Amino acid sequence: MTDNGNGNGNGNGGNPKEIKFPFAGLFKGLGFTGKYLFKKPATVFYPDEKEIPVPRARGVIALDTEACTVCMLCARECPDWCIYIEGHKEEQEPEEPGGRIKVRAELDRFDIDYGLCMYCGICVDVCPFDALFWSPEYEYSEHAVVDLLHDKEKLTDWLETVTPPPPLESS
Amino acid sequence: MTVAELNLTTGYFWLDTVIKVAIALGFMMTLALPVIYAELKVMAHMQNRVGPYYAGGRFGWAQPIADGLKFLQKEDLVPRDADAAVYKAAPAVVVMATFAVFIVIPLGPQVVVRDMDIGIFYLLAISSIGVLGVLMAGWSSANKYSLIGGLRAAGQLIAYELPLILAALAVVIQAGTMSLVGIVEAQGEPLFTIGSVPISLPYLLTGQIVSFVIFVIAMVAELSRIPFDMPFAESELTMGYVTEYSGIRFAMFFLGEYASLIALSLVVATLFLGGYWIPVIPDDWLNLIGPMVVMGKASLVIFFVLWIRSTFPRLREDQLQTMAWHWLIPLALVNLLVISFVKVVV
């Protein structure tokens, strides 16, 4: 049970040993702000200078359409139900004549509504086919809410901004 | 040819007066803008940030002008339950009380609208009328928060009038005259000589230090600035007695506050720091350089007031009143006694 408060005890009930002269605290406060008057401000002049977010920052989700097999796991697990997926099955030519006809799922529509998305990352976590990635890009605000629905092409564009995973601490 | 010989007046007394009053009014309004800008920048740098940056070029110097234009184009609202006549008159009363102070402040030996013999008396009396404007604003906006703010303001302003007056009185006793030009001249009188150079000191250094401290504290309280911010108390009463004002009426209160700051700082510079007088310069040149000198001295006071605003929290209303009645007024009275004693005996 220690009292670690370091307030200078001037005035009401302070530690008598610490009273230097009355209003010492006020002058120290003035000295502090006076010192900061001459320091360089800590402002980052957005949009001329930008802070670079860390590689793992959850900015926007990017989609790799080649890898997606329309398994619908991400749409199912999303807590907000903000992913809209439509797909259809296509039959492909068998590799050898008389072979088995393979059925592939094709992605028609994959939209993420960023007005609903809560950036939790569950969709990226559960995808078994490496189709979704996080990217630290954050400058995609729009003038109309309807433009926050990013469709398949836009999500594929975000793939370019995906950063490689950072190296780990070696301990 | 001295400046006094340059007859800059027209022959007619009323035309002269109107011109001088118009110049003083313009002076007051334009000075308020740089002070607002200085406050924004100084406070920002003390908080480790930049302040206005984009308005009008690199340093954001057009920010106060932009703010003023914004206020001009707002809708003129009068709340339905408010007392319309009183509501509309209140900002005018506050601004008029402030402006009336500018009439007597000397910027040079002849650069003054009217140098009255009762200069400082008139000044302090007229600035008390501002309290009326505050009460009118608080009462006529039909809003409980404004009412509380107005009552707090009235109590505070009246309480701090007394130390202000007593501190100024000490200076008057030492100078022997109530006219502000006379006080500056009295500070210009040489006290002693070093070799053959006559040295005169401002009143701050010749025994008025206590009056200076009391006057500055009372001045900050009269302006309702932090730490005596209770009437505005943004985090409790969301702007106190000006809550219901918007647009140009609010701009009048706002400009009136900064004009008041400039006026009282000029008074401090005149009473305690020597006003427009600097050594060596003869009287004619003082008419030209005087304004800059006195504005420079007033800027130091203004900077100190801004510095206090950035640093301290606000005092509670009863602590405010205790400080005025229990500490400042007895101290001012004792100071008065000592000064008059010294003046009579020495």
Place this chain on the structure above:
Amino acid sequence: MTDMDIAMKHRSEVAVSVELQTADMTLNIGPQHPSTHGVLRLIAKVDGERITSIEPVIGYMHRGYEKLSEVRTYAQITTLVNRIDWVAGFASEVPYIVAVEKLMGVEPPERAQWIRLILSELARIASHLVFMSSYPLELGAITPLFHALRDRERVLELIEGVTGGRFHPNFNRVGGVKPNAGGGKQTRNVSMDIPAGWFAETRETMEKVLSVCDDIDTLVVGNELFRARTVGVGIIPAAKAKEYGLSGPNLRASGVPFDLRKEEPHLPYPEVEFDVISTNTGDSNDRYRVRLAEIRESAKIVLQAVDKIPSGPLVAKVPRVIKVPKGQAYVRGENPKGEFGYYIISEGGQKPYRMKIRSTSFSNLSILPWILKDQLVPDLVAILGSLDFVLGDVDR
């Protein structure tokens, strides 16, 4: 009795009864107000500047967490619970995940527990820095806000460096912390362990946090005007604090050295050295100083933990789809604001049957009608701020 006598009698009675019938003004310190930390409504009956009675009205921010969690799986609930007390997001997730682990009988590995400890302490620093900055702002001192929030930005960047989110980390998983970046063949091997350079950056940031604590000492705690506003204001005696269920720094400032990190640790707190700060008086000044000292202690803990953290796996072996067996568990943790508990009832299955959240600020607010009686209106602001509550925590 002549008419005159009757009139005189009535007049004196009327005079007395008029005097006693002054109605107190009802001041509605409404939901939108600069200093109520959110949408809290206080209906105050005020006599001049003195408050005669106060009635808090809450519920403006009720988002229905407990009902929402009945229809969400356990993994999805993790994303919800860090939004209850959003100022210290990580610290709200930990007791929930420990409760689920208790029901499933899973023990997280060492490294995961240490990472949870470091991130919880960083969340504590972040939450207390918000308090450090917003409380003087309510009292009128504008400057400490910027200095404290500037360093809070660095702490949030640290949390973001590991988890990817500043306020809502979503980093806990049943059995440990998030092990890898995804579920596919490639991302399964991308580990979400601590990135390179993070420990060095943490040490640097803790130095900056300690120096901003010294700055706040100079600017706020030693300031006589601040002391005049907060010393002796809103004294809560220890017995009353226990009676109303206060917890956290509010309780410790009243003289009860109760800290759940020492009493019921479910993270490796016994292996780091820190003090439980408590003071005796229980006024607003003490509550401020206790939180300032706690920032220093948390910085100390983080500096020790980054040296002591062992290597190892990040998560224990749990099935891919989490089905929690039948049972009940109540786990409470030391949130920066106090005691924060989750009571989970599970009937088997992927979703809980009922989750009850014991939120800190709800209990901390219950003392308001008692403590705000007979206070002045400016003191109301000082006391309300010193209790440090967040409306998201009160209303859930």
